[in-house]
Amino acid sequence: MNPFESFRLMSPFGMRIDPINKVPKFHRGIDLVTTSSSGQLYAFVAGEVIHAKEGLKGSGFGDYGIVVAIKDDKGYLHCYAHLSMAMVQVGDKLLRGDKVGLQGSTGKSTGAHLHYEIRKACAPSFGYTDTEIGVVEPTKYLQDYYAKVGLSKVDIKDANAIIEKYLKPAWGAAKTPEEKKEIGRLADELRVASGQAKQNG
Numbered sequence: 001m002n003p004f005e006s007f008r009l010m011s012p013f014g015m016r017i018d019p020i021n022k023v024p025k026f027h028r029g030i031d032l033v034t035t036s037s038s039g040q041l042y043a044f045v046a047g048e049v050i051h052a053k054e055g056l057k058g059s060g061f062g063d064y065g066i067v068v069a070i071k072d073d074k075g076y077l078h079c080y081a082h083l084s085m086a087m088v089q090v091g092d093k094l095l096r097g098d099k100v101g102l103q104g105s106t107g108k109s110t111g112a113h114l115h116y117e118i119r120k121a122c123a124p125s126f127g128y129t130d131t132e133i134g135v136v137e138p139t140k141y142l143q144d145y146y147a148k149v150g151l152s153k154v155d156i157k158d159a160n161a162i163i164e165k166y167l168k169p170a171w172g173a174a175k176t177p178e179e180k181k182e183i184g185r186l187a188d189e190l191r192v193a194s195g196q197a198k199q200n201g
């Protein structure tokens with residue numbers, strides 16, 4: 001299963017010719033371009049937001065532009081870089097599939113894309129290291145992570161069909177606000193499991 005199936009892969013993780021300096025350099029993350037016209041990006045895993053602004057020089061996020069960094073339950077840090085806008089704040093607790101921000105080209109970047117990087121630690125300097133020692137290969141990490149938490153990805157069409165056919169009529173027929181709320185929560189679970197954003201907060 002490809003965790004990045006709604007993206008075009010621009011540049012993989014690992015050694016590459018740096019697109020700006022034209023010299024071999026270790027690429028700490030993966031470069032992706034979303035296929036959605038909105039440019040909205042969603043959390044690949046749940047976690048707590050610990051950075052959501054322009055990365056300052058020397059902070060561990062210099063040249064990364066606007067960065068949202070999310071700490072997962074294992075203490076790994078998921079970095080969404082070069083955003084045009086962060087849509088979360090420090091302290092927010094996100095679920096997988098929650099909105100993170102808008103794809104952009106801020107910082108040292110040659111065009112609109114998402115640089116997605118997973119660091120093994122959150123401190124110091126948000127876990128930044130000069131070499132590959134501090135990062136992991138994102139595709140493999142997400143595949144292992146999803147397998148462990150037992151989240152089998154639901155097909156978007158199936159999820160939306162269930163919502164349209166069963167949950168929306170049930171919502172319309174619900175007699176109390178609590179029932180409506182519970183149905184909304186179920187619909188959101190299906191949306192998140194199929195890689196979509198929640199709609200009921």
Ligand SMILES: [Zn+2]
Pocket residue numbers: 011027029030031114115116
């Ligand atoms: Zn990159």
